[in-house]
Amino acid sequence: MPGGRLTQQERQQIALGLADGLAYAEIARRLDRPTSTVTREVMRNGGPTAYRSDLAHRATEHRARRKQAASRDATAPVRADGRDAEAVREFEEVFTTVLIQSGTPRMMARVMACLCLTDSGSLTASELVQQLQVSPASVSKAIAFLDSQGLVRRERDERRRERYVVDDDIWYQSMIASARAALQIVETARQGVGVLGSDTPAGVRLEGIARFLEFVSESTARAAEQARGILSAKPATPEPGTPEPGTPEPGTPEPGTPEPGTPAPATTPR
Template sequence: MPGGRLTQQERRQIALGLADGDAYAEIARRLGRPTSTVTREVLRNGGPTGYRADLAQYATEHRGHRRRRPVSKGPLPGGRDAEAVRAYEEMFATVFMQSGLPRMTARVLACLTVTDSGGRTATDLAQRLQVSPASVSKAISMLEGLSHVRRERDERRRERYVVDNDVFFQSMMASAHNTAHLVDLARQGVDILGDGTPAAVRLQNIARFLDFVSQSIAQAAEQGRALLHAEPGAGSNGTSTLQA
């Protein structure tokens, strides 16, 4: 309702309006909202080209959760600020969602990634994320299928889920693999549409471009993979010592 918080359906309508190139005022008129409300919503959640209704809803819910969450008593180990760590973890989860992971899967992966040990038990994850063990189990199953996490036993024989240091390597290689599929598809179009036709020439150039990008991504990922396993202090200032 006007004056209240935007609903998920309203956010979907905003996303559709932006996709159609509608002005903020036109979108606001259809929603019965002030133009300033729509403008603020879009600029706060990725801008006109990056706005996504599901991510905007997710971000809003978690801003509300942070306000309701009790203030942490004392800093985390290492002098870290508990609220700052949680906020950063949520931002990391949003990036994983933008790459295509479901919301809960992204939250679990982000939670593991920012943990010093790189691993947590199912109970730890459920308590940290304030969700059910079943939700954690489903997310872990997907992450295992993507080779992003593995299972191991701790000193108390409890099963822990550990983030794989190669998570970003696997992501880059998957991107290269998917791009290679597009290359094959574009080349098939050249034969179907007739070699030398404008459409075929367009697809041929697309194939050449994507093939170059795909091979470059795969080569760079392979060359840089060792950086994911570097010891603390190696490559000072984040610089790479890899040879081209």
């Protein structure tokens, strides 16, 4: 399996595969590359619907030159937590792109990704400005949007500075806010049914929208309530000596091995 950076020809093949509706795994198989390489390449460069091989190639060359320049610069910043700064930055780009593809505006996605990738889960406005290299107005607008969507919360630290937080409960609150927003559409659609008439095509259409979103809203809220504990639960640590999932218990015969006392199958003489 080849290693190293993707070539321009490989990027063209990725673009063709996306246009044909191929899965990442199938594109990777045709290129003899890991699926993760193709996934990262696409999500870093616009996502499956906006990927362009020429732009992706130029962007990669630009990142490579910037990385080389940083390596030559003796004053290049080093992460205090010991993580690979370039790897973290690249993942932040991928995560931001995924958020954009899900419908989050670009600046809001950048702020959300920046917050999610901090160990503390919180930053001040000035810290966001410094890390993202954007204006305070851009950060303020992004935070206002994320706050309205229930994706961040505000709190004051010991120095009375406002901090923006993404904690375990934010994702639950966001899903509940989404369910409530859907119910508002339901209520409005049903008002439209009364105005347009329940026996008209437009009225039937609005009633169908209302029933669909009502079901989705209730299902979303119910699932969020049931899954809320997952956000704060710690990964289970197996007890010493506990076999890995799928590992047969000691003394369990291998598949195809007859149980003790079972007569061996008769063989047909040649």
